[in-house]
Amino acid sequence: PSAPNIMASSSRPVLVVLASTSLIICTCGLMRWRARHRAKKVAEKAHQMCTSGPMIDGNDEVERQKLIEKATRRAFKWLSYQNAIVEELQGQVGGLSENKRCMMRLAPDYVLKHIRPDHRGAREVAFYEAVKAASSQSSGAKNKKTRRLFGKFSPIEVFDMLSMWLAICLQDPVVASSEQALIESWRASKRESELLRRLSNFVPAYYGVLQQDILLSSASQNSYQKFVDAMAALSDEFILMQDVTAKFSKPCAIDLKMGTQTYEPDAPDEKRIRETEKYPLQTEFGLRIVSLRVYDPTHADADGGYLTFPKQFGRRLESRAELLSAFRIFFSAGIEGSSSENDSEQKPKTKLRTRVVGNILKQLKLLHSWFDDNDCLAFYASSLFLVYDGDSSRGDATSTKLIDFGHVRRQEGGDPGYKVGLRTLISLFTSLLEDVEPSAE
Numbered sequence: 001p002s003a004p005n006i007m008a009s010s011s012r013p014v015l016v017v018l019a020s021t022s023l024i025i026c027t028c029g030l031m032r033w034r035a036r037h038r039a040k041k042v043a044e045k046a047h048q049m050c051t052s053g054p055m056i057d058g059n060d061e062v063e064r065q066k067l068i069e070k071a072t073r074r075a076f077k078w079l080s081y082q083n084a085i086v087e088e089l090q091g092q093v094g095g096l097s098e099n100k101r102c103m104m105r106l107a108p109d110y111v112l113k114h115i116r117p118d119h120r121g122a123r124e125v126a127f128y129e130a131v132k133a134a135s136s137q138s139s140g141a142k143n144k145k146t147r148r149l150f151g152k153f154s155p156i157e158v159f160d161m162l163s164m165w166l167a168i169c170l171q172d173p174v175v176a177s178s179e180q181a182l183i184e185s186w187r188a189s190k191r192e193s194e195l196l197r198r199l200s201n202f203v204p205a206y207y208g209v210l211q212q213d214i215l216l217s218s219a220s221q222n223s224y225q226k227f228v229d230a231m232a233a234l235s236d237e238f239i240l241m242q243d244v245t246a247k248f249s250k251p252c253a254i255d256l257k258m259g260t261q262t263y264e265p266d267a268p269d270e271k272r273i274r275e276t277e278k279y280p281l282q283t284e285f286g287l288r289i290v291s292l293r294v295y296d297p298t299h300a301d302a303d304g305g306y307l308t309f310p311k312q313f314g315r316r317l318e319s320r321a322e323l324l325s326a327f328r329i330f331f332s333a334g335i336e337g338s339s340s341e342n343d344s345e346q347k348p349k350t351k352l353r354t355r356v357v358g359n360i361l362k363q364l365k366l367l368h369s370w371f372d373d374n375d376c377l378a379f380y381a382s383s384l385f386l387v388y389d390g391d392s393s394r395g396d397a398t399s400t401k402l403i404d405f406g407h408v409r410r411q412e413g414g415d416p417g418y419k420v421g422l423r424t425l426i427s428l429f430t431s432l433l434e435d436v437e438p439s440a441e
Contacts (some may be wrong), residue, residue: 006045010186014353015119015386031066031159031162031163032163032167033174034159034163034174035163035167035172035175036167036174036175036178038163039167039174039175039178040174040178044191045324046224051409052409052412053409054119054408054410055123055126055127055130055408055409055410056122056123056126056308057119058118058119058120058121058122058123058126059118059119063122064122067125067126067129067236067242068115068122068125068209069329070078070129071125071128071129071208071209071239072208072209072210072211073208074129074132074207074208074209075207075208075209075210075240076208077208078207078208078240079129080194086103086182087104087105087107088104088105089103089104089105089111089243093253093254093255093290093291093292093293093308093385096262096310102423104238105243106240107351108331109242109243109246109247110207110240110241110242110243111240111241111242111243112210112238112239112240113238113239113241114237114238114239115209115237115239116240116406120406120407121237121406123294123405123406123407123408124239124404124405124406124408125239125261126181127405127408128203128206128239128241128313128405130192130193130196130208131196131199131200131203132206133193134192134193134194134195134196134197134200134350135196135197135200137171150426158207161346165388168287175365177292183267186233188376191375191376192376192377192410194375195370195373195374196377198370198373199370200404201229202363202367202370202400202401202402202405203401203402204241204242204244204401205241205242206239206240206241206242207240207241208227208240209238209239210237210238210240211235211236231308236291244385244387244399244401245387245399247399248387248388248389248390248397248399249389249390249391249394250295250305250334250389250390250391250392250394251293251295251328251331251387251388251389251390252292252293252294252333252387252388252389252390253292253293253385253386253387254291254292254293254330254385254386255281255289255290255291255383255384255385255403256287256288256289256383256384256385256386256421256425257288257289257290257380257381257383258286258287258379258382258383258384258417258418258421258422259282259286259287259379259380259381259382259415259417259420259421260282260284260416260417260420261275261282261294261380261417262275262278262282262380262381263275263278263380263381263407264380264407265388265411266408279314279315281317281318284422285320285323285420285421286382286418286419286421286422286423286424287421287424287425288315288317288415289309289313289314289323289326290311290314290318290383291308291310291311291313291314292308292309292313292314292329292330293306293307293308293309293325294306294307294309294329294330294333294390295333295334295390296331296332296333296390301313307329309326309329314326320428323424323428324428324431324432326430327428327429328352328432329354331352331353331388331436332351332352332353332389333353333388333392334353334389334390334391335351335352335353335370335392351436352432352436353388353392354433354436355396355428356388356396356398357432357433358433359388359396359397360386360398360400360429361426361429361430361433363398363400364400364422364425364426364429365426366424366428367400367422368419368423371414371415371418371419371422374414374415374420375413375414376411376412376414377408377410377411377414378408378409378410378411378415378417378418379402379405379407379408379413379417379418380407380408380409381404381406382402382403382404382405382407382408382418383402383403383404384397384400384401384402384403384421385399385400385401385402385403386399386400387399387401391404
């Protein structure tokens with residue numbers, strides 16, 4: 001063979017080796033870049049999920065839309081709207097002002113709460129979704145994850161997994177750093193999830209989000225006319241949740257705004273001043289009475305059998321003794337000769353539903369224990385909603401629920417202000433039981 005042919009044939013293996021080496025180097029470089037990019041992205045997202053501040057950016061329209069779509073799909077799993085009847089919720093306690101509207105009742109035992117169009121609406125839905133995710137341990141969800149784990153992956157997913165595996169084997173410093181951050185965020189997220197799972201017993205059952213157009217298209221116009229008129233100027237999205245008063249024959253309810261401050265740390269000065277002026281003693285007691293409704297059909301001022309005390313009543317309570325008197329009024333339903341014997345000066349009572357007070361006191365102590373363990377969540381402007389049956393013949397069942405989560409945020413150290421309010425309630429209710437007449441029930 002000629003010399004050029006010999007040189008050409010001998011250079012081929014070299015070219016193949018060079019090409020193969022170059023391809024391997026380029027592939028490894030691409031895999032390293034992909035692994036670093038992926039690790040950073042995942043670590044940043046995980047870190048954001050555990051950073052102090054709101055659980056979701058309520059002003060991000062893209063995130064908000066994703067959240068609402070997810071919550072809407074959840075609601076479809078729960079309800080059939082063919083025979084639904086929506087009406088105004090009777091006897092609502094709290095949440096009523098010039099810029100708010102009453103809640104709606106969806107038969108048989110649901111309520112619809114309007115989702116505020118600003119950041120508070122998205123944040124409240126995000127909290128309910130987080131509680132739902134933390135408390136959901138269905139076998140169906142586990143099976144779905146298992147099928148996904150062993151199912152088919154897309155080429156890019158396979159490439160990413162191989163890239164991460166290679167980077168970890170080679171101990172890439174960027175990936176290792178991101179991996180450590182991811183582990184720490186995962187631990188914080190797991191801690192938060194466990195806290196929310198435990199708290200779920202104190203949160204009304206949540207079923208997702210309903211759209212107004214769905215409700216209107218699924219029922220007769222007559223049954224919804226009042227609903228349409230009332231909702232005309234409001235947003236078309238509603239949180240669907242449990243009506244915690246539905247199981248009570250004559251529900252007596254009180255709305256307590258909890259915490260030593262009802263504004264967030266980053267609130268403007270105008271908001272701080274406005275909230276503080278509502279009830280300056282909130283910083284001392286850690287609570288204020290927003291409103292209460294007690295069943296007392298014999299009272300001259302009763303409306304439909306109920307006495308309702310508005311927000312001005314709670315803001316006028318200036319001492320521990322006056323708070324005690326207010327709670328004596330609340331826990332007097334079903335006792336003969338209760339609040340009808342007392343005029344608007346709210347004189348102390350000597351009789352009250354001691355077993356009801358005792359049942360709620362037990363729940364408050366459990367809730368206080370939860371807040372002792374809570375080191376990452378703050379519940380600014382949230383309320384505690386207490387309910388019992390004003391018909392004493394129906395027993396002494398009670399309900400203790402947290403509501404209003406538009407200002408919940410992650411916060412290092414938890415919520416010491418809320419604990420102040422719980423300690424005040426525990427002390428007050430203990431005093432009620434100690435001072436009551438032995439023959440009260």
